[in-house]
Amino acid sequence: MKWQIPCNWKLAAENFAGDTYHTTTHLSVDRLGISPTGEKKRHTFAAVRLPVDVLGVAIEGKGHAVRAQIYKDDFEYSSMYATLPEVDAYYREQHYKRQRRLGERARLLNRGGVVFPSMHYNSAGRTTIGIWVPLAAGQVEVWRWMLVPRNAPACVKDMLRRYYLRYAGPAGMTEQDDMENWTSIQRALSGTVARHYPLNYEMGLGRERRGWPHDWVGADAIVCEGTSENNQRAFYERWRQLMGAAS
Amino acid sequence: MDGALAGLILQAELSDLLALEAELLDERRFDEWLDLLADDIQYCMPMARNVRHDSLDQEYTRPGRDASWFDEGKKELALRVQQIQSGDHWAEEPLSRTTHLVANIRIAGHAADEATVHSRFIVYRARLETDIDLIAGKRTDVIRREADGWKIARRRILIDQSTLTARNLTTFF
Numbered sequence: 001m002k003w004q005i006p007c008n009w010k011l012a013a014e015n016f017a018g019d020t021y022h023t024t025t026h027l028s029v030d031r032l033g034i035s036p037t038g039e040k041k042r043h044t045f046a047a048v049r050l051p052v053d054v055l056g057v058a059i060e061g062k063g064h065a066v067r068a069q070i071y072k073d074d075f076e077y078s079s080m081y082a083t084l085p086e087v088d089a090y091y092r093e094q095h096y097k098r099q100r101r102l103g104e105r106a107r108l109l110n111r112g113g114v115v116f117p118s119m120h121y122n123s124a125g126r127t128t129i130g131i132w133v134p135l136a137a138g139q140v141e142v143w144r145w146m147l148v149p150r151n152a153p154a155c156v157k158d159m160l161r162r163y164y165l166r167y168a169g170p171a172g173m174t175e176q177d178d179m180e181n182w183t184s185i186q187r188a189l190s191g192t193v194a195r196h197y198p199l200n201y202e203m204g205l206g207r208e209r210r211g212w213p214h215d216w217v218g219a220d221a222i223v224c225e226g227t228s229e230n231n232q233r234a235f236y237e238r239w240r241q242l243m244g245a246a247s
Numbered sequence: 248m249d250g251a252l253a254g255l256i257l258q259a260e261l262s263d264l265l266a267l268e269a270e271l272l273d274e275r276r277f278d279e280w281l282d283l284l285a286d287d288i289q290y291c292m293p294m295a296r297n298v299r300h301d302s303l304d305q306e307y308t309r310p311g312r313d314a315s316w317f318d319e320g321k322k323e324l325a326l327r328v329q330q331i332q333s334g335d336h337w338a339e340e341p342l343s344r345t346t347h348l349v350a351n352i353r354i355a356g357h358a359a360d361e362a363t364v365h366s367r368f369i370v371y372r373a374r375l376e377t378d379i380d381l382i383a384g385k386r387t388d389v390i391r392r393e394a395d396g397w398k399i400a401r402r403r404i405l406i407d408q409s410t411l412t413a414r415n416l417t418t419f420f
Contacts, residue, residue: 002409002410003410003411003413004411004412006378027333028333028335028336029330031333034326141410146314161318162318164314166323170316170415171292171317171415173326176337176338177336177337180338183414
């Protein structure tokens with residue numbers, strides 16, 4: 001899937017790095033409930049109360065960022081595909097297979113993020129990878145691939161295909177509102193007044209912890225629990241280093 | 248002569264239907280537009296690829312199997328309409344102004360209660376101050392005569408763009 005957006009590539013990249021607070025963007029799609037759970041909200045895991053904490057994870061010095069969820073105690077499968085029993089059975093099996101393969105590390109769910117500078121991905125009920133291709137200061141082209149598990153039953157692949165198509169991209173009921181806002185932000189930033197004031201990315205500043213809440217998260221993982229701009233700061237810090245570096 | 252006359256009448260009826268459909272969309276009368284769709288409608292807009300001259304059968308993705316811009320039924324289209332009407336769907340708040348030009352309408356075939364209709368379109372979409380999108384393409388429709396009138400039962404839309412230059416597709420084609 002390829003398309004163009006009239007905004008700087010970094011507006012899109014930082015959204016994928018850490019967008020946990022942008023709920024007002026998606027009020028209209030959340031109200032409808034477009035996930036395969038058949039319930040309100042756009043994410044499969046919003047239909048159940050997953051016993052997880054939200055983490056913003058930045059890889060120190062590299063600019064990579066992860067939006068993660070981590071199971072706190074209870075690690076059981078929460079049925080998210082009530083309307084599709086065969087799909088639900090598949091994901092239940094995969095949940096426990098993954099636990100057996102990864103052990104304690106299976107507690108961490110990588111929901112999406114960026115591989116600095118311009119690769120982005122999602123794996124929150126649908127799996128996609130993509131690239132932001134900067135065309136100009138105010139224009140970016142998106143290259144997006146949607147992935148399905150090779151060995152999944154046809155009903156799972158089809159569910160994923162149709163869910164993704166109504167979720168993301170130019171015809172995606174969720175992503176349409178992200179892109180509209182990035183476009184407006186891009187224009188607002190060029191104003192005289194806007195140019196005089198730096199943007200504030202201080203949310204969660206000072207709450208960062210290293211390799212938290214478990215050692216296996218990694219000593220190079222700078223983690224902020226809950227909603228924060230930890231990830232965005234890490235992304236822009238790396239960008240700033242490279243932009244300021246002597247050639 | 249009867250056959251030719253019947254053909255002309257059918258052409259006129261279905262051309263009027265497609266013109267009505269364009270009016271409803273441009274006037275944001277989306278609920279009435281949904282009423283023109285059969286309950287079992289398959290609405291597909293495959294994606295275009297740039298392929299070698301001898302691989303044109305792969306120029307467009309396959310509905311039901313590959314990725315498409317749209318590949319949905321009436322339930323999903325109704326959700327989209329609901330979203331447009333919500334007032335906080337930022338991609339359509341404020342609403343876009345569209346003009347759907349539908350032309351080159353031909354009846355490609357018809358049996359008892361169904362006709363296969365070809366058409367071409369240009370959709371001009373103006374948004375905000377100066378955002379203009381121009382999307383041209385072709386449609387193949389199966390239009391079915393039901394108790395309360397003609398309904399669009401299948402639509403396959405082929406747009407000319409491969410990389411989409413518009414940031415969204417918030418109108419219908």
